[in-house]
Amino acid sequence: MKISIVGAGISGLATAHAILTRNPDAEITIFEADKRVGGKVWTETSADGYLCEGGVNGFLDKIPKTLELCKAIGISPLPADASAQKRYVYSRGELHKLPEKPPEFLKSRLLSVRGRLRVIYETMAGGTDNPDETLAQFGTRRLGKEAFERLIDPMASGVFAGDASQLSLKSCFPRIHEVEAEYGSLILGLIKLQIKAKREGKNNTHGPGPGGRLTSFDNGMSALTNALAKQLGSRIRLATPVKGISRSGNRYLLQLDNGVEEESQVLILAAPAHAQARMLQALDPALASLLGEIPYPALSVCCFGYRQQRVGQVLDGFGFLVPSKEQRAVLGTIVDSNVFPGRSAEDSILLRSMVGGARTPELALLPDEQLIDRVRSDLKAILGINPEPDFIRIFRHERAIPQYVVGHATRLETIEAHLQRHPGLVLTGNAFKGVSLNDCVVNAWKTALSLIPQPLDGENA
Ligand SMILES: Cc1cc2nc3c(=O)[nH]c(=O)nc-3n(C[C@H](O)[C@H](O)[C@H](O)COP(=O)(O)OP(=O)(O)OC[C@H]3O[C@@H](n4cnc5c(N)ncnc54)[C@H](O)[C@@H]3O)c2cc1C
Missing domain, CATH: 3.50.50.60 (FAD/NAD(P)-binding domain)
Incomplete structure (x- = not known):
């Protein structure tokens, strides 16, 4: 056949x-x-040692099939540095670390006191008759407007480069849809699932990022x-x-x-x-x-390399996401050199910023000079990085990620x-x-x- x-x-x-x-x-x-x-x-390595991912940055090790595939073809996966669990959201002029544990959530200033109380009220929020809710409808209904804008909306950017007011919850995040259907509450559902996992001797205590550890390879994806x-x-x-x-x-x-x-x-x-x-x-x-x-909206990936001495210590952890309400060009930036070893020379750092996506596809198609200016201006405002990058590589995806x-x-x-x-x-x-x-x-x-x-x-x- x-x-x-x-x-x-x-x-x-x-x-x-x-x-x-x-x-x-x-x-x-x-x-x-x-x-x-x-x-x-699509991995490329520059002559001066920057290893740039033009597309996929890694995969989560929670799915055995990809790890089994690696084993079958004889390549060794490279787990991300443990510090990559630390993730940030840029909101109202500052970076907020995403809380990793409930006590940190209560203290975090990412949401106002009122916003945090509204999240706790999630355990009592009502259901819906809508069989196909958008992420925006779902997030606002369950967690409140603030948590939607500062947590769910950036998540839609991080995974889909998408517009939360268009994306379907049940198609994009079927597990979250199921947890609500099964337990009537995300918070109660997650607590019950954690207890069940502990009883079964499984480690199900992930940080705020998606479950599992980000994984790549020495020479990139x-x-x-x-x-x-x-x-x-x-x-x-x-x-x-x-x-x-x-x-x-x-x-x-x-x-x-x-x-x-x-x-x-x-x-x-x-x-x-x-x-x-x-x-x-x-x-x-x-x-x-x-x-x-x-x-399939357009998306551009902008890799900027800097010699460390010119920019100092930039940011610990994985990187940050920017809620659409902030009206920045950059959807999010990953500090690649923090996440995997060998992404830049010892004395250098590598940042990878995403621009465009469903809300602002036209920005992804800006001519190089304008795109670079927009990214530089955001990195200056968010990370305080002023100098011109020592290295720039832009990857264009005219049609990037399918939108569910x-x-x-x-x-x-x-x-x-x-x-x-x-x-x-x-x-x-x-x-x-x-x-x-x-x-x-x-x-x-x-x-x-x-x-x-x-x-x-x-x-x-
Ligand atoms: C910028 C970016 C970052 C991403 N980051 C991640 C990430 O970190 N982690 C993750 O899990 N996922 C990520 N994704 C999602 C990722 O794209 C998918 O998981 C996966 O790589 C898609 O693979 P695919 O083979 O389905 O499609 P593609 O990779 O698009 O492959 C399709 C292939 O078909 C070929 N083709 C098209 N037309 C024809 C034709 N007429 N004849 C013959 N061949 C044709 C194309 O040239 C291409 O090689 C990212 C996507 C983008 C765009």
Whole structure:
């Protein structure tokens, strides 16, 4: 059986790996438009030793599948420095450390006394009949306006570069949605889950950041996609964009450049949804239109390097997020040189700032000079950094992270219904059920399992 995979980002590569694990004889070809593998996994190292992540910065070690994948392909994960649990939010002219424990929350000045009391009132806040709430509706209803603006809104920026008044709670953060449904309160739910985890001897005491420890590799995130590509070898065809797809009997025909066609029985599209839409336009215009509706706002990643002596001690911990109410260009900045070793030379620091996203996509597309000015002005106001950076590298993503806006779940159901008409066609990637790299790896395994359901040795049937 011939299998074609379109897209050699983590989704396409991990899917190929998972299929070959289940059936080493599978005949797979991976078509990649770019001259390199990795897609949004994109590491570059400068001559003066700055290791910049143009896209994915890391993954959380809470999902065994990604760690198992690393082991299978022989690469060692690099956990972030313990101090990276320390995270900040910029609000009303100063940085506030996100509280790691309840007593710290009570003392923190991130929220006013009234705002903190409103958060405690969460245990008694009412439910809703709205089946698909926005993050803004949910956050305000449960935690109050202040906590929404200073905690939930920046979280939407940090994960999705998104607009909390558009994003769907149940599609973006299904676990939070479930905890409310199950326990009627987030605070009570989390306390009960902690007690349960302790009873079962599990360590479930994470800080305020997302659960699990951020993880990367010595040579950055591209180590993962490069190692996968090395194993997949000549199955990958770089610089080979798929232009369109048609069907002949039970085979899919892939149109490549110069009128060349390739055929396969199973076709896995692991390119972004907008690219899948273009490819499927002739085969199924209604399906293509559904895929094309998933928004992907622009985002730019601005890496600034400084010699330490010129800026002094910048900030301990991971970095900071900026609530949209602050009206800054920067959504957040990570002090990469604090998080993983080897991201800059000994005497240097590396900052990585995100600009654009769903609220201000136009800022991501500013010409270099204006973009640099905006970031410099924010870093001056927030971190007090005045000097010109010694090193600058800007990564542009015209279409960055898919937005799971209200209606996303219904759209997925309609897409599923369309797919019934196309046996052998699989749509995967981060546009559907989870935007993180971990989600992509888990979905890769699910795809492989659906294609090759026979249990492997040692696997439960
Ligand atoms: C700036 C940024 C930072 C991020 N940071 C993190 C992070 O720290 N942690 C995390 O978990 N997630 C992060 N993400 C989310 C991350 O993008 C995903 O988790 C994951 O990398 C997406 O992988 P993918 O393979 O689904 O898609 P992509 O990486 O987009 O790969 C799709 C591939 O398809 C190819 N392609 C497109 N069209 C065609 C065509 N016609 N023919 C052939 N090939 C085609 C593309 O060239 C690309 O290589 C970040 C995203 C961005 C944009």
